[in-house]
Amino acid sequence: MLKTFLIGIKDLRLAFRDRAALIFMLAAPFALTLGLGLVTGRFSGNSSTGITDIPVVIVNLDNQQLGNALEDLFSSKDLAELVEPVSRSSPEAARQSVDKDEAATAIIIPEGFTQSIIPSQDAFAPGSPQPEVVQIEVYANPSRPTSSGIIKSIVDEFMSQVEEGSVSGQTSILQLMLSGRITPQQAQQAGVEMSQRLEAAPTNNTLAITLNTTTANGEAVKFDVLAFLAPGMALMFLMYTVSYGGRSILAEKSQGTLPRLLVSPTSSTQILGGKVFGIFLTGAAQMLILIGASTLFFQLKWGDTFGIIVLVLAAVFGATGWGMLITAFARTPAQVGSIGTSIMLIFGILGGSFISLEQMPPAIQAISKITPNAWALDGFTTLGLGGTLADLSAPIMALLTMGSILFLISVVLFGKNNLVQK
Amino acid sequence: MKKIFAIAWKDVIVRFASSSELIFFIILPIVFTLLLAGGTPSGDTDNRIRLVVVDQANTSISQEIIAELEKSTAVRPDLLTLEKAESEFDSRRATVVLVIPAGLDLNAIQNGSAQLDMRQQPNNLNASVAQRAVQTAIRRVSSAVNAANKAVEDAKAKSPFASAEAETAYFDEALKLAKSIQEDTPVRVTVVEGNTPEDKVEYEPRANQSAGQLITWVFIPLFGISAVFAYERQQGTLRRILTTPTSKATFLLGTISGEVMMALIQMSLLILFGIFALGLNWGREPFALFILLSSAALAAGAIGTTMGTFIKTEGQASGLSIMMGMVMSLMGGCWYPLELFPPVVQNIVKILPTTWAMQGMLDLILRNGGLVQILPEAGVLLGFAAIFFSIGVMRFRYE
Numbered sequence: 081m082l083k084t085f086l087i088g089i090k091d092l093r094l095a096f097r098d099r100a101a102l103i104f105m106l107a108a109p110f111a112l113t114l115g116l117g118l119v120t121g122r123f124s125g126n127s128s129t130g131i132t133d134i135p136v137v138i139v140n141l142d143n144q145q146l147g148n149a150l151e152d153l154f155s156s157k158d159l160a161e162l163v164e165p166v167s168r169s170s171p172e173a174a175r176q177s178v179d180k181d182e183a184a185t186a187i188i189i190p191e192g193f194t195q196s197i198i199p200s201q202d203a204f205a206p207g208s209p210q211p212e213v214v215q216i217e218v219y220a221n222p223s224r225p226t227s228s229g230i231i232k233s234i235v236d237e238f239m240s241q242v243e244e245g246s247v248s249g250q251t252s253i254l255q256l257m258l259s260g261r262i263t264p265q266q267a268q269q270a271g272v273e274m275s276q277r278l279e280a281a282p283t284n285n286t287l288a289i290t291l292n293t294t295t296a297n298g299e300a301v302k303f304d305v306l307a308f309l310a311p312g313m314a315l316m317f318l319m320y321t322v323s324y325g326g327r328s329i330l331a332e333k334s335q336g337t338l339p340r341l342l343v344s345p346t347s348s349t350q351i352l353g354g355k356v357f358g359i360f361l362t363g364a365a366q367m368l369i370l371i372g373a374s375t376l377f378f379q380l381k382w383g384d385t386f387g388i389i390v391l392v393l394a395a396v397f398g399a400t401g402w403g404m405l406i407t408a409f410a411r412t413p414a415q416v417g418s419i420g421t422s423i424m425l426i427f428g429i430l431g432g433s434f435i436s437l438e439q440m441p442p443a444i445q446a447i448s449k450i451t452p453n454a455w456a457l458d459g460f461t462t463l464g465l466g467g468t469l470a471d472l473s474a475p476i477m478a479l480l481t482m483g484s485i486l487f488l489i490s491v492v493l494f495g496k497n498n499l500v501q502k
Numbered sequence: 503m504k505k506i507f508a509i510a511w512k513d514v515i516v517r518f519a520s521s522s523e524l525i526f527f528i529i530l531p532i533v534f535t536l537l538l539a540g541g542t543p544s545g546d547t548d549n550r551i552r553l554v555v556v557d558q559a560n561t562s563i564s565q566e567i568i569a570e571l572e573k574s575t576a577v578r579p580d581l582l583t584l585e586k587a588e589s590e591f592d593s594r595r596a597t598v599v600l601v602i603p604a605g606l607d608l609n610a611i612q613n614g615s616a617q618l619d620m621r622q623q624p625n626n627l628n629a630s631v632a633q634r635a636v637q638t639a640i641r642r643v644s645s646a647v648n649a650a651n652k653a654v655e656d657a658k659a660k661s662p663f664a665s666a667e668a669e670t671a672y673f674d675e676a677l678k679l680a681k682s683i684q685e686d687t688p689v690r691v692t693v694v695e696g697n698t699p700e701d702k703v704e705y706e707p708r709a710n711q712s713a714g715q716l717i718t719w720v721f722i723p724l725f726g727i728s729a730v731f732a733y734e735r736q737q738g739t740l741r742r743i744l745t746t747p748t749s750k751a752t753f754l755l756g757t758i759s760g761e762v763m764m765a766l767i768q769m770s771l772l773i774l775f776g777i778f779a780l781g782l783n784w785g786r787e788p789f790a791l792f793i794l795l796s797s798a799a800l801a802a803g804a805i806g807t808t809m810g811t812f813i814k815t816e817g818q819a820s821g822l823s824i825m826m827g828m829v830m831s832l833m834g835g836c837w838y839p840l841e842l843f844p845p846v847v848q849n850i851v852k853i854l855p856t857t858w859a860m861q862g863m864l865d866l867i868l869r870n871g872g873l874v875q876i877l878p879e880a881g882v883l884l885g886f887a888a889i890f891f892s893i894g895v896m897r898f899r900y901e
Binding site: 218 | 538
């Protein structure tokens with residue numbers, strides 16, 4: 081037992097003395113977490129969505145109630161953080177701003193837009209032509225699809241509010257007329273009154289159906305976006321660490337230190353156990369250092385401490401299983417290095433470190449279950465949302481099972497390859 | 503010239519001595535492009551945000567809400583049972599869940615007790631967009647009821663109804679009328695995709711991923727020039743070159759041109775993959791694309807050269823080149839669109855070559871740009887190349 085422990089500690093020391101390995105183990109995940117924190121606005125205290133100040137160009141050629149109301153909406157306090165509106169007088173200049181990528185969207189409100197929805201008094205005179213349909217143009221920047229989509233949804237919502245008033249007024253007047261309660265002449269007067277009401281208050285913010293919105297695990301929990309990103313990066317580079325450990329087994333064999341160990345009164349089980357223990361210790365130390373550093377430097381709250389420790393140990397166990405399997409299949413340390421780095425990157429993307437798994441096709445979501453990254457990331461997110469160890473049974477069980485199965489396969493393969501034999 | 507070619511050819515042989523190099527040269531870039539593009543809907547598929555809907559009411563009103571959501575340009579309703587929806591939400595496979603509770607009907611709207619429950623994942627942009635879309639849909643459904651109610655009130659103000667039945671009949675008629683007016687309401691908002699006339703550029707969301715992964719996986723090996731220098735220095739071959747009539751400039755030119763040529767071949771393969779596997783229109787302006795890719799490769803190669811003069815061992819160099827490549831790609835908008843970054847960060851990242859390379863690629867594939875449009879980006883990239891080559895050549899030592 082002591083020998084196994086000593087071999088493990090020796091490997092841990094060697095790993096943390098290797099500057100090149102430290103780049104992958106600590107510097108890279110830390111730098112990428114820092115980068116992700118910057119690009120998501122985590123360090124600049126932006127809104128929860130991360131997207132702010134969408135540049136919008138508004139051309140209000142209507143200059144009447146509805147055109148002005150839409151322009152005012154984009155300058156309102158509610159949207160102050162989300163959009164950065166600029167007014168222009170020329171539609172062509174607005175479109176050019178979008179084409180030059182200076183703006184995400186141009187909203188062009190044509191002349192006569194208000195009149196097309198709120199008819200003037202003359203329009204109610206018998207024989208007057210129906211007002212022509214005038215459309216607002218949303219000129220979208222194809223390289224900013226998210227921002228354009230948000231602006232379009234705001235314009236759509238505004239239009240639905242406008243339509244509500246218009247439909248209500250028309251229904252009331254027509255129904256009164258159809259039921260014989262008013263004459264066509266009185267309907268004309270009622271139409272004028274409806275137009276006046278719409279002019280005074282073109283939009284109606286109240287909804288007849290209440291929409292109750294809640295965030296996962298309740299409103300009280302404020303989820304830190306970095307609590308999802310930082311574990312994603314740490315877990316990705318954990319895969320490098322476990323393959324680095326596996327590489328050391330083959331390196332010791334080729335350098336002759338492994339045979340030397342075998343001539344000492346140390347069993348092959350103790351040696352292999354020590355190497356595996358070393359990989360496990362290095363992985364756990366890497367994860368705990370990254371967690372500690374991000375807590376210290378980014379004020380990141382990872383959640384329940386006990387849950388974090390157990391989850392880290394389970395994740396490292398699952399990942400170590402993969403490290404051993406790679407080692408069992410590879411023939412040279414260089415092969416472990418290149419396969420390990422490839423698997424690190426592929427597991428990173430499959431496990432949700434780069435792109436949220438919910439956006440992936442169902443087949444990829446199913447495949448992701450073979451990665452320790454996906455299970456552990458699930459657990460870290462649960463903890464970030466206020467969960468405790470009791471909520472982690474599924475990821476922890478999955479990681480332990482994964483590690484155990486992979487260890488068994490690796491031991492069989494090691495035996496076949498006579499890797500650690502006297 | 504012969505020496506330059508010989509040095510370049512030697513680097514090709516050294517680099518591809520192990521077949522595992524192919525993993526990084528072509529296999530991983532393709533896997534990443536496929537996986538990331540798989541997470542991005544193509545132009546042909548429904549790219550609206552998936553909104554999980556649980557219809558416990560199963561009334562005409564709930565069906566109207568779902569029908570309105572179907573018409574939405576922002577969300578795509580997906581009907582599930584409550585159990586399945588909760589399971590997807592809890593495992594974060596659903597961003598947003600809308601529950602239409604039992605009892606949501608006309609009466610509930612009329613007496614003001616109608617409510618819908620919406621659960622959304624925190625910090626999720628899609629959830630915020632979906633919320634607006636749901637509000638728009640329920641407004642359209644409830645506005646017909648509101649209009650009918652208002653019509654009844656207006657009628658009562660003129661003359662009271664003879665009986666409750668007459669009032670109900672009046673309401674029903676008004677509701678029918680309101681719905682018919684709604685149906686006839688013309689479309690008042692039109693969306694035009696900027697600068698992408700149909701016959702020239704078809705908007706394809708996966709273009710972003712193709713361009714981003716191409717830049718990422720070409721910048722990483724070009725930064726790896728530093729590892730070539732470190733390897734040669736460790737092996738002592740650089741010292742041996744000192745004994746031959748080969749100048750520093752010839753050696754550097756040979757090494758860098760070899761790596762840049764390999765990068766251009768790699769980029770060509772990835773471009774072909776984008777054209778044939780993803781159906782992207784990369785071949786629209788081949789000359790402009792060549793200029794942009796060459797400029798990007800030169801910039802990355804120059805940074806790799808400078809890195810090579812600072813780094814001592816091959817292990818450190820390969821670690822740093824992957825780390826720098828990934829960080830620069832992330833910050834340059836190669837993984838996530840720049841529009842999602844805070845405005846201050848959008849400006850700061852202009853100091854990175856990856857940002858300019860990515861913008862040039864998007865100019866070509868999304869903004870209908872040609873040679874003239876990508877010249878500023880190519881110019882900046884060549885500027886990076888000039889600065890870093892100068893530093894690299896000045897600092898380069900054989901030992």
